[in-house]
Amino acid sequence: MNSHTFSPDSKVWTYYVNGGIPETEMAYIIQYLTEFCFSWTAHNQALKATFEIIDQHFIVLIVDESQNLASGCSIDKSTHAMKHLSEKLQVNLFDRLLLPYLVNGKIETIHFNNLKESYLANTINDSTQFYNLNISKFGELNSAFLLPFYQHWLYKFVK
Numbered sequence: 637m638n639s640h641t642f643s644p645d646s647k648v649w650t651y652y653v654n655g656g657i658p659e660t661e662m663a664y665i666i667q668y669l670t671e672f673c674f675s676w677t678a679h680n681q682a683l684k685a686t687f688e689i690i691d692q693h694f695i696v697l698i699v700d701e702s703q704n705l706a707s708g709c710s711i712d713k714s715t716h717a718m719k720h721l722s723e724k725l726q727v728n729l730f731d732r733l734l735l736p737y738l739v740n741g742k743i744e745t746i747h748f749n750n751l752k753e754s755y756l757a758n759t760i761n762d763s764t765q766f767y768n769l770n771i772s773k774f775g776e777l778n779s780a781f782l783l784p785f786y787q788h789w790l791y792k793f794v795k
Contacts, residue, residue, distance in 0.1 A: 644774055
């Protein structure tokens with residue numbers, strides 16, 4: 637399903653693949669997520685769902701809730717699907733302490749515990765572009781997914 641037809645208010649879940657998705661796994665992931673989104677249901681009602689892979693580092697699941705709401709059981713199904721991919725890729729897609737940021741066109745990662753130290757050492761600074769994995773709406777992919785550090789919710793941890 638084409639994500640361009642989805643409402644900006646559609647619900648999203650964003651997963652970071654540290655190191656990127658290997659080319660050798662891309663076809664499998666696309667097929668797996670296509671099948672998952674096609675069969676994804678909430679209380680036996682089909683969800684209008686799709687996914688995007690961004691920069692080979694981010695998997696975004698998208699549900700347009702204008703037809704049916706994603707409920708606890710459907711979210712559990714997506715978690716199970718992403719755990720399967722986590723095992724297949726041999727990466728932890730659920731480690732929110734790994735913080736991706738962009739430097740010289742390359743996606744780098746810093747651990748949350750090293751954030752303040754890296755800021756004080758000027759390894760990262762106010763203008764460093766950080767990815768916001770906490771976005772919840774599809775429209776935020778364009779407006780709030782990649783932000784200068786000083787606008788990111790993480791900034792409060794270094795000041």
